[in-house]
Amino acid sequence: MEPVKTFAGKAVALPIDNIDTDQVIPAKYLKVTDKSGLGEGLFSVWRYNEDGSPNPDFVLNRPECAGATILVAGRNFGSGSSREHAPWALQDYGFKAVIAPSFADIFRGNALKIGLLPIAVDEEVYHQLVSMCEEDPSTTITIDLPNQKIVLEGNQEIGFNIDPFAKHCLMEGVDQLGFLLKEKDNVLSFEAKNPSRINTLAPAANACIY
């Protein structure tokens, strides 16, 4: 994983609340066994007309919004499914961060795991960002992960919270799995003290086997 520190990017606003993971990436794109096609599937219901041609009214399709790497969206972004395909799709499209008043829990965790920054701001800031992006599609925002702040043109700074461990992994460019693999001794000790009550490899004698 590439370390994430400070970066600046063009911001685009999708000022809709409760954008659910079915809108981010519909189920038909989830049949892949890798991560192919997800960028194309991002917001597909909004992006494409019925015949597959791009919908010119959708903000991401406007030429002046091309190359945006920061998405500004409404409350409870990413609600619904646990599909990690949702942050994968955003990342594959080119987004590096989503700024919103709030995020659904599972989406936030998934996004942090893959290096897509979920940045929560208060409602006032959200509305300000939406106005800025809508008035000027070339609006750039700088995201400073080490200092946990976003910096707007004109040097207005807004702090944000982030889980400290997730932040550490993102800044170092390390996968969280590495931390868990190092916990082997603690895991063995836990297992020794807590024998399991089930064994999926051995159903009761009188039960039907697979």
Added chain:
Amino acid sequence: MTAPQTLFDKVWNAHIVRPQTAETPGVIYIDLHLIHEVTSPQAFTQLREKGLKVRRPDLTLATMDHSTPTTPRNELGIIPVLDPVAANQLNQLEKNCAEFGIPLFKLGSENQGIVHIIGPEQGLTQPGMTIVCGDSHTSTHGAFGALAFGIGTSEVAHVLATQCLIQNRPKTCAVRVDGTLRPGVTAKDIILGIIAKYGTGGGTGYVFEYMGSAIRALSMEERMTICNMSIEGGARAGMIAPDDTTINYIAGRPFAPQGEAWERAVAYWRTLPTDEGAVFDHEMTLNADELVPMITYGTNPGMGIPIDKPVPTFDDMPDAGSRQELDKALKYMELEPGKPLLGHKIDMVFIGSCTNGRISDLRQAANFLKGRKIADNVRVMVVPGSQRVRAQAEKEGLDKIFKEAGAEWREAGCSACLAMNDDKVPPGKYAVSTSNRNFVGRQGPGARTFLASPLTAAASAVTGKVTDPRTMLS
């Protein structure tokens, strides 16, 4: 003496492998990891790339459910997968399970079914466990007093490789439902009522514990319906404390403990309910006495109303954001603000899903449909949640009742809940669905979903319009 603890506290504390500190995150152990074909392939790839094995195949179980067809089996007893992309994904799961030694209930197995239906019916889901799956409706298993929640594919890889998860301790919310459900009102209406009241973000950051007289009175399957939709209320997980109902349900199931191990398990389970005086971070309430059948009118599960009330108007909305949301939803659903939903023509009824695809749901629908015919303008798909449910239903003759009424009796799977297979609601058509999500395009491009209980679905199937089941109960 230790402070009184909630059910959640007890289960959480019993699974700490490494406590959270200022510098390092907490790590918890996972007792049961359920897997299906959609959210696992990339996780297995990651293990393969890193040369890792699955740490505890004996605590892991896989099934095929999301993209599997539910077309009734052919004369050879085979359910053919016609979509090559889905077939590839299913084959990949089979390969992965074989390679990593994970037991799999594959398509064609008499134990196959929706992942959150098979765990409990096999006796794998037990009180006090931590249970995860790459699927947000994992919250279902919380009905047993387990801490059960959905995870993403990266975390699926974490659990496969280490049987652990990095987790920050969530907050707790008591959800009190007291009173008695009136005839025609079901567990599904309870959870739709809670989400309508508190919204889809109301539970974010919390684990719900459902309690109160109305909850205690419910069967295990009804409790599963409620816990299933905890995620739709934004909650991390939803739990119900174990009691005799829970213990009686689990006894004798294929993977349940037996003999002395059973006695020890039961004794432990009885220590789990929330202690007197334990404190929750937040509270929600719903009065079951006043509850009527619920139905959603919009494009998220929180957009629900009592079935005998009109669709909201813009004046009913608290702010500009929700007014905009209502406007978009009503345009998509082609509904008018302030108009009743009762009597709205429908095109399809879907009875099934991890929310309401169990034997008691099918019995409830069959009981209603017995001796009746579905309306000419409606296609009714009855999809049992698992092959075991299907077999039980056939033993009871429910399949005959459904077929005589004119409904389709299908194989087991997620089916039209998310329409990854061919079970789709056609564009622009209206479906009353016993599933859990009504998002735009969820049941098919342009599909228009009304979420409701199996009773409401059955009643609407007969009349061909949105119908209050209470008006048709004998």
